[in-house]
Amino acid sequence: MRKALITVQEQQVSKPQIRKLDEIIKRNYRRFVGEDNLTSLWCRVPKGQMFTNYDDSRSSLVTLECPEDFKQPTRVAMMKAVESEWLTVTQQHPDELMLAIIEPELMTTLLGSNQHRLSFAGRIFFALNMLKSAVKAKFIGAPISFNPNL
């Protein structure tokens, strides 16, 4: 199962918009990558907790996992397709969107790095928080979204 980690500003991107954006990402994933399952994790950052270029951020960060040796022209085409539809939904400026499509080893490193900086208890609390978010998402039929604070 492949993963997507998406960071948005809580006050900037609404939950209905997240549903639309999640559909856009998954549709383009099927178009450019294939029928692999993509689990998306939406990190909704509270106001005042993210900064870009010294100021309170208005940026979204989208990191998607692709297969190994993913062709660069396909990567670029997919990022452009997602970007175009994303900006239509959010009305963000292109400078406010960072997209990355990365291979499994780097995605594992990225996700694992957060686990590695936590204590044993910290990893349990983090896992419980994610589990709670996943159960809630399943219950209401929405993408998995979570607050980065525990």
Add this chain to the structure above:
Amino acid sequence: MPVYTVASRAPLNYETRQQAAKSITEIHCAVTGAPPEFVNIVFMEGHRIKEGKELGVIGTVRKGGNRNKELTDSLRQQIHDGVAAATGLARQQMATKLIGFPASWAMEGGEILPEPGEEGAWLKRSEVA
């Protein structure tokens, strides 16, 4: 890109977060030559950091280009010291790690990110566009 995540056990107030973000941005740009437009910092609280530390920083930064091991080591060390100073924590109460990321795998402002050291031409092209 870069994206720095700062996880702390206790909450940091807004002024402290702002100061730490300023410090990370200044250091990242001074050491790498990257423009501040690229620098993102996300703060998270309530995280129990290993070895009883108070705070952990992870930076995802572009690799390759003009970035050799010495530059990356220096960046990691200076970010560590800068965040310690901004937050008032002792250096040993923190952990800092950097992860390298191929520039060509990411897009910002509608353009594939430049290789480290080639930002000037990239920014000029973006401005023209």
